Amino acid sequence: MEPSYKILDQSEDVLFMAKGSTLAELFEQCGLAFQQTQAERELIQAREKVKILGEDRNVENLLLDFMDELFFFRDYKQMIFRNFQISIEKREGKYQLSCIAAGEKLDPLRHEKQKDVKGIEAFKVQSAEEGWKAQMLLKRT
Numbered sequence: 065m066e067p068s069y070k071i072l073d074q075s076e077d078v079l080f081m082a083k084g085s086t087l088a089e090l091f092e093q094c095g096l097a098f099q100q101t102q103a104e105r106e107l108i109q110a111r112e113k114v115k116i117l118g119e120d121r122n123v124e125n126l127l128l129d130f131m132d133e134l135f136f137f138r139d140y141k142q143m144i145f146r147n148f149q150i151s152i153e154k155r156e157g158k159y160q161l162s163c164i165a166a167g168e169k170l171d172p173l174r175h176e177k178q179k180d181v182k183g184i185e186a187f188k189v190q191s192a193e194e195g196w197k198a199q200m201l202l203k204r205t
Contacts, residue, residue, distance in 0.1 A: 110166035
């Protein structure tokens with residue numbers, strides 16, 4: 065899949081915009097944009113797989129939880145990801161996320177850090193005619 069995100073680098077923060085025809089595609093693009101701030105995607109190998117699950121009544125909260133998981137894996141497991149297989153279903157008024165993220169342990173010799181981001185400063189998700197759009201502002205350290 066061709067990337068459907070754009071990273072706009074700013075002096076103190078990193079802003080990215082992502083889009084997808086479905087919620088699952090939007091979450092995938094947000095994950096790819098975040099990973100691009102960590103290391104060049106082409107240098108990340110899909111050696112290990114991890115499962116990420118989430119559930120919420122609100123799409124924005126579900127996306128925030130998903131992104132928090134990516135920060136967790138980076139900060140505490142030293143994992144970065146090359147790709148994501150995501151499904152999102154709505155059941156009984158709740159969005160349910162299931163994701164298989166494939167990547168590897170961060171290797172400072174191969175993965176030169178692109179941007180040192182520490183958290184999400186602000187974000188917005190909206191439904192559009194052609195699917196879904198998100199904007200996310202990542203705070204640099």
